[in-house]
Amino acid sequence: MHKENSKEFITTTALLGAGLLMAGPSLATNSKKMVVHHVFFWLKNSSSKEDLAKLITGLQTLKKISTVRNIYIGVPAATEDRTVVDSSYSASELLFFDDLAGQKTYQDDPIHQKFIADCSHLWEKVIVYDAVDV
Amino acid sequence: MHKENSKEFITTTALLGAGLLMAGPSLATNSKKMVVHHVFFWLKNSSSKEDLAKLITGLQTLKKISTVRNIYIGVPAATEDRTVVDSSYSASELLFFDDLAGQKTYQDDPIHQKFIADCSHLWEKVIVYDAVDV
Numbered sequence: 001m002h003k004e005n006s007k008e009f010i011t012t013t014a015l016l017g018a019g020l021l022m023a024g025p026s027l028a029t030n031s032k033k034m035v036v037h038h039v040f041f042w043l044k045n046s047s048s049k050e051d052l053a054k055l056i057t058g059l060q061t062l063k064k065i066s067t068v069r070n071i072y073i074g075v076p077a078a079t080e081d082r083t084v085v086d087s088s089y090s091a092s093e094l095l096f097f098d099d100l101a102g103q104k105t106y107q108d109d110p111i112h113q114k115f116i117a118d119c120s121h122l123w124e125k126v127i128v129y130d131a132v133d134v
Numbered sequence: 135m136h137k138e139n140s141k142e143f144i145t146t147t148a149l150l151g152a153g154l155l156m157a158g159p160s161l162a163t164n165s166k167k168m169v170v171h172h173v174f175f176w177l178k179n180s181s182s183k184e185d186l187a188k189l190i191t192g193l194q195t196l197k198k199i200s201t202v203r204n205i206y207i208g209v210p211a212a213t214e215d216r217t218v219v220d221s222s223y224s225a226s227e228l229l230f231f232d233d234l235a236g237q238k239t240y241q242d243d244p245i246h247q248k249f250i251a252d253c254s255h256l257w258e259k260v261i262v263y264d265a266v267d268v
Contacts, residue, residue: 035211036228038172040263056268074265077169079237085262092265094170094228103213128219129174131208131226134190 033132035097042125043090051122052090058119059093065109067102071095167266169231176259177224185256192253193227199243201236205229
């Protein structure tokens with residue numbers, strides 16, 4: 001992770017983003033902007049360390065998918081207990097793609113499909129947030 | 135973002151994470167692991183481009199906080215419309231910190247406090263997810 005590069009990126013894209021905001025409603029559909037894909041999983045057996053380990057092992061296979069630019073697999077952090085913080089999930093995957101096409105390729109990749117086939121019995125709930133940089 | 139570095143990082147920490155999982159319940163409270171802080175905002179006036187622009191301008195001030203290692207400000211991406219995807223939010227901020235202390239410093243920083251004071255009237259709902267790398 002390179003702090004300064006990222007900050008320059010934000011500064012540059014901030015101007016671009018502001019322009020797009022004024023230009024019309026096409027901001028989120030620009031197919032060439034970086035996509036952040038964040039998925040939160042709630043295990044059926046939320047207290048099972050074995051099931052959590054199986055899920056994390058499955059998530060780690062996703063890094064092999066060609067369009068994945070960065071991947072971070074997490075569990076809830078011990079930050080302050082505030083009402084706005086949802087720490088009820090079991091594990092999370094945070095993926096970066098170059099663009100919408102990269103995300104679609106990931107969805108259809110056999111490695112991703114195998115992960116779902118192998119692990120989906122473990123979870124009872126999933127929430128996905130897909131964001132594009134402004 | 136450097137793909138190969140990140141993948142090596144995951145590979146290395148996967149082994150560490152597996153060890154921690156077996157060692158006990160202290161995984162999420164390891165204070166020296168990287169923290170991913172992802173916040174989703176729902177505007178009161180969800181169709182107001184002006185309010186969205188104000189919120190994004192406010193979010194962009196957060197990059198100046200010293201413990202912020204990376205920041206990505208986003209809006210919902212035009213990915214597939216699946217039942218698990220929540221695209222109802224207005225904007226998101228994704229921040230990386232070196233550790234729990236960095237996240238706490240950010241919460242208390244005057245720039246963050248000013249953002250809340252200036253912008254909190256714009257939103258009706260916030261959800262925060264804090265994750266540590268496994």
